[in-house]
Amino acid sequence: MPGEFIDIRVDAKVAKNATLARKLAEICPVSIFISPDEGSGDGIAIDESNLDECVLCDLCLQAAPKGKIKIVKLYE
């Protein structure tokens, strides 16, 4: 489920990439991504309750292959 203001869409091609999932969990400053090491499965997992904390820093976009993660501003 999206947040009130922000949604994050992950391309199916990288959704199961555990290395990327770990990297995202490490870099996101507001803990939107959950590391597979925390029992979230073997791919990219998102803490939906935290989506609206996104500070639009783009670090996740830079860490992922181009275009594979999208930050959607639901107010636009």
Added chain:
Amino acid sequence: MRFYEYEAKALFQKHGLPLGQSKLIDNSSGAPNQARAAFKSLDCGPVVLKSQVLSGGRMKAGAVQFADTADEAGEAAKAILPIEVNGQKCRSILVEEKTPIEQEYFVAITWDGRAKRPVCVFSDMGGIDIEEVAEKNPEHVSKTHFSSILPLTPRIAKEAVGATGVSGSDLNKLAPIVFKLMQIFLKYDLTLAEINPLAKLKDGRFLVLDGHIDMEAEARGNHKALLDELGIGDEETRQGRPPTEFELAGARVNAADHRGVAGNVVEFDGNLGLVIGAGGGSLTLFDAIRDHGGEPANYCEIGGNPSMSKAKELTKLILSKPGVEKIAVMMNVVSNTRVDIVARGVIKGCLEAGKDPAETIAIFRIPGAWEEEGFKILEKYGVDYCDRTVSMYDAAGRAVAKMQS
């Protein structure tokens, strides 16, 4: 952060200010016996017993009593114990020698916000309301500014005392006391150091009879050694009254998340909730609301880039206060707080409180970092907002007008 009288006096004593003999007794059921024992051990004749509370009005409430014998001291302690002064319970009782007074003086060091310097207010008409003296007998009150940066010299204290016409040996005895108070004020980052009354005794000596100390709350860390020495714990907020449930809930909101500040609230009786802050903006905006005839439900401080959830929880708390109809979200121009994050927080707070943000947020005036993004969010939810071309004063006026329409 306010000190009890006995703590203020302990600080004065540490710095050599002249004090009468005293004993502190606790607020237990054994206080009357302790008072009797204190009377005997002081062995100074008549005493005064003073309830230790953080509020003024002790004399009027009957929480200051006199005793000529040990038994009278016991009775006085028994009478003082249950008395609440402006909602404050007796923390302990100070038993102090009662001294024969010839004249009372007033001296206070505080900050003059307009002059941006400390000011020493001195009067040779102490023991009574200084504002009244200033109004009726202005020639008996001197105001002397001094620098908090340049070295402090005794000459400034002498000027302050002499300006009220005090001269000769009284001037020579009073000036060092005033000078020490100025030094204490600067050394401990105080916002108020007051002695009232400062008494001249019949034998020509001067004594500090009562004192008030307020320390800047932000400076507590710098003076931990002193606070430990005085037994003031980290958990003691030391405001003029105990915090309300609303204020405690605000402190919990603030403490739950380390990001930024949002939750330092002070409760008022009005109907307009305030989410305000930024570099003195809180005080300016609060005053502006009142100046326009509005009735704030709270004072608060937000800043330092609080998270969305912190702004949300603060909004929900303010909206949960009975009688609050709308909130005004206003700050000075912000550089270290994100406009869009605060916008998200207050809107989500309204939604989770079951309220329409467009109806509930009377005005949103936070210009600064990420304002375009913030304004997009506000537009989507139909919230009335303005940018920096609208002054804080005018924004407050818009909020008040909505409350009155």
